[in-house]
Structures are given as C-alpha cells and as structure tokens.
Amino acid sequence: MKFSRIAAAVTTAALAPAVLIASPAFADGPGAPDAGHQPATTTPDQSVPDQAEEDRKTILAIIAHPMASEYMKEAGHKAIADGPKAMRKFIEVDQHKIRLDDYRIAISRLTADAGPGLKEGINKLLSSRHDIDMLRHFYEVTQYELRDDDNRIEISRLIGTGGPAVKEAGKKALKGTPADRTQFLKTGRFLAQASDDRVELSRIDESWDGPILSEAIGKLLNGSPTPAELRHFLEVTQYELRDQDNRVAIAKIIDGGGPELVKAGRAALAGTPADRTEFLKTGQHEARAKDQAAKDKAAKDKPAPGKDGQDQGNGSGTGTGAAATGNTATTAQGHTGAPLATTGASDNTTLIAGGAGTALVAGAGLLLAARMRRAGAQR
Template structure:
C-alpha cells in the first residue's frame, strides 16, 4: 500500500542498518506519508468544484498532521464533492422552476450542506407542489372545456400528492385538452358546409396536433372556402338600367352580405378562438401548461367563484 517513495526510503533504511531503520520507523515514514497525502490531495484539483477546491487549499495550508490529511482524503473530499454537485443541481432547478422552487432553492444555496441535501431529497418536491397548485388554478381559470376543468376540480378535491400533480400537468392535462377539442370539433362540423365538414373529419381522424391546428387556423380557412363557394353560386344583382344602382336599394347604397365571423376570445395559450357561425359556439384550442406562476392555490378557488357567479 506504500508509495514508491516510501518503498524506496524503507529499502534504503534496511540497507543502512539498525540506526537508519529506527529513524525511518519513528520519523521518516510519517513525514513521507504526509507528503503522499498532500500529493494525492493535489491530484483532486483538476476536476474539483468550488467547494472542494476551497477545502483542498485549506487543508494543504493548515493540515499539519497526518490525521487531518487522512480525514480530508478519506472523508471530507467526498462530502465536499457531493455538496458541489448538489449546488449545481439546485441551480439547475432554480433556472427552470417556478416561484416556489426558486425561493426554496435560493434559500438552500445560502444554507448549509445539510440544507442543500434536504432540499434535493424532500424540499424540492414540496416547493414544486405549491407551484403546481398555482399552475392548475391558472389552467382552470383560462380553459373553457368541461372535461379538463372537471378533472382539475376532482384532482384538487382529492388532496393530491406532489407526484400526482406532476403527472397531471405533464401528461393527463394534454389528454383531457384533446378530449375537449374533439367534442368542440364534433359540434362545429354538425351541419357545416362541405369544406368545413371535410376538414373537421380529417382533424378528428388525425393526431392531437392536427386537432389543435384545425382549431387555430384550419377552421377559418375551411369556413372561408365554404363562403366563397356560396358567393360564387349566388346570382348577380339586377340593375334598374337607369343609374346603375342595385334594385331595391332606395338609398342608392350597395347590398352587403357577410359570412361567418371569428371572435377574438383568447385560449389559455393566447391563440384566438373561433365560432361556428351557428349559435356562436366557441371552440377550444389545446395549448401547453405554461409557466406563469403568480399566486397560490387560492387562485383555483377564485376561478371557481367567478365561474359560479357567471353561471348564476
């Protein structure tokens, strides 16, 4: 287990006789061992993080006993390396997290190594759950589809775990948005013109992205084609042969015929919603969960109270 330098010094002591061997055992071996630890510790520098580098400099400056050097090499260096890794991971979470994660993460970075370890073990999940509650409230307030909104209410009423909240936001909500969009498209194409009917059926048979695109742009494009076909088949207005005015227009103005119109209500992703032109039925658009985290779970209650007041 000895270094080459230790082995060489030991062999030389043996060759030099009893006095040299006694000096080697009582003095030289300890000095050599300390030098070996210092060399081994120096070799940790190239891939060391900030905390470990600081610890290396400190122990090389003040580590004047074999016990201190051995403790650092065998134990402390691993603790410092882990804490450096924890700092990097916490910084990554802060960069991509919501308000709760950012605040808790910054507090952990300013704390002790134990604080950082605890944050990564449990604190991050509690903070993320608070952010998820805010995000669910935002979605519930901005989405008009009944399927997703009812699922959010059911989730919140069941005291969900942090993992359940994460799964809902990352997976379930998109499935339910698509279900709401399917219902909306089916209502839109009921009794629609040929182009709108064709485009709507294609969207229903396609992917969730196809349905999103139909509600964003395809709906208006298909409706415009149907309207253009109607305008083309409509007979030209008769002239009275006198002053070129359209018959029946006593004021001398022109007849104005409009097709279906689009409303400018916004979905939760900022895309415009549209009407079918029959009964002014507002469609839904599937969007991302977003990251606008601005309050607590009380937003969900406020959204429900506003909705209940509007229905009343």
C-alpha cells in the same frame, strides 16, 4: 581492486538513511516535538466536500427544470448560498413542498383555455386528496386526453353549423390524430370558413339590388381579404351597408307619394334598421292601400255635376218656363193652360203671379161684355 571499492560505496549509501533515522540524536534534534506529543497521522476526509458539490449540482438541475417556478428558483439559490445543510434540507424537504404548489398553480391555469371536460377534470382533481405523482400525471398525460375529448366535441359542433368547406375539413380532422384536431381548431377551421364566406358573399351580391352593398362586396372579393376580414364583413359590415341601401330606397319611394306613404316612410327613416326593413317589406304596401282607400272615398262623396237643359224639380216643362240646376220649377195653370214659371224665390211670388193672371181674365170678360152691349144698342 576498483570493483571492490565501487561495491563498498554503494553499500554505504544504501545503509546511511536507515542509520540516521534510527539515531536518537536525529530523532531528538532541534525543532522536533516532545515525546508523547507527536502529531497523529491522518487521512484527509473528502466525503463532506464531495456531498456538498453533488447537492449543489442536484439543486441547479431542479431549478433548471421547465416546471420550476420563480419561487423554486429563488429557494434553490438561497439554499446553495446558505451551505451544505441548507442544500440537503432543500433537496429532501423543501423542493417537494414547492413542487406540489407549483403543479397545483400550473393545473389551475389550464382552465383559462380549457373546454368543459378539462375544466371538470381539473376541479375534480384539486378538490380531492392528491399527491405529487397524481398532479404530475394529470399535468403531463390526463390534461391532453381531456383536451382531445373537448376538441372532438367542438369539431362536431362546427360540422353541424358550418358550410361545405368546414364540414369537409372537420370530418377529416376527426379521423386524424389529436394534433390534427388541435391544428384544425387553431387555423384549419378559419381557412375553411373563409372559403365558405366567399361563396356566401357571392350569393348575397347576386340576390341584393342595392348598389352600396354590391359595390363593397365586389371590392372585397377582388382584393386579398383575410379570413377575419371576410367574417367581419358577413357578421357586421353587410348589415350596415344593407341599411344604407334601404334608406336610399325609402327616400325614392316616398318622393311624390300619398300622405300615408310619406308618413310611414319618414317614421321608418327616423327609426331602427329593423323598422326600415319592415317598411320595405310590408309597411309601404299598407300605406299605399290607405292612400288609395282615401282617394276612393273622396271620389264617392263628391256630388255629381248637373246636366244643362234638364228640370231638377218634381214637374217637367217644355216651354220657356224651365228652371236652372238647383232651382225648383212650379207649373201654374192659367186660363189658356200655359204654364207659369217661378224662380223659386218664395211662395208669395207665385201667389202674386196667380192674382195678376186672374185680374187679366176678369178684365177681358168685362171688355167682351161691353162690346156686346154696344152691339145690341146699335141694333
């Protein structure tokens, strides 16, 4: 009996909802829509929201790319803010136009540190018809091939002009990878050059006599100079110090020198470093030669001194009538044949002296005649 009641209750409970739903009274109950105005059953359309979200993610990936310019980023954020249609237009049209311009700008900027080969490749690409794929390939592949060609040429040039260390390191880089060549030109060449510069500075120190330059070289090499400091010393500082040593040397040379040497030395001191180098090389010797020539000419033109006790005239005398240096000696023959000296004052003096001698001879003759007459008378 109990089992029958339970079965009936279960059956009633199962049929009750179906009856109530089918009942006109329930269907037309208060608050129900009028017949013919029942809402249509719809399935929510998820396609538009899903597409918009996908476009938003796509745009975010585009503007996050390393090649994305500020203009690309700005346009992408604006499209997201403007909604689904703007995002779709950005993805399908705008991004490609902007990307084309971005590659053109990026490739143009490569010329700043490009070698001849890369510059030529850039100009050829941008001056011809091109699309985004050509630009992308040039930027991602071709530029590096052209750079390596330029690097090979530059390394070969350095090998031809460099010292032993540069030559060795450069040849090794040429046999290596493109990265090895880039690294050599970036840092390796300077380290190798520093080694060669140290050798060159030591050679200069050994061959230079000036104290100023030698002292500076010793101080530099005993320190910890950078490659740039060594190069600057060789290219600039050494010549400044050479000129200081040259100035000191010229000042010593002209101290107590002849007129021409002093003149040339002072002109060199007032001139350029090249003038001072030339003076020390040849100018000083030319000036010394001029001074010596002037001395020789002065000695040749100086009159020779006279010799005491020698007659400088046309005659020669051995008695007391010899004249002094520079005077003219004249021999006047008297009755006895003794010479009569003259001082060379004038010809009148000679005539007077001759007349006086004649008078003396005549007087002596008269005296002799008078004595002979007295003697005859006495006889």
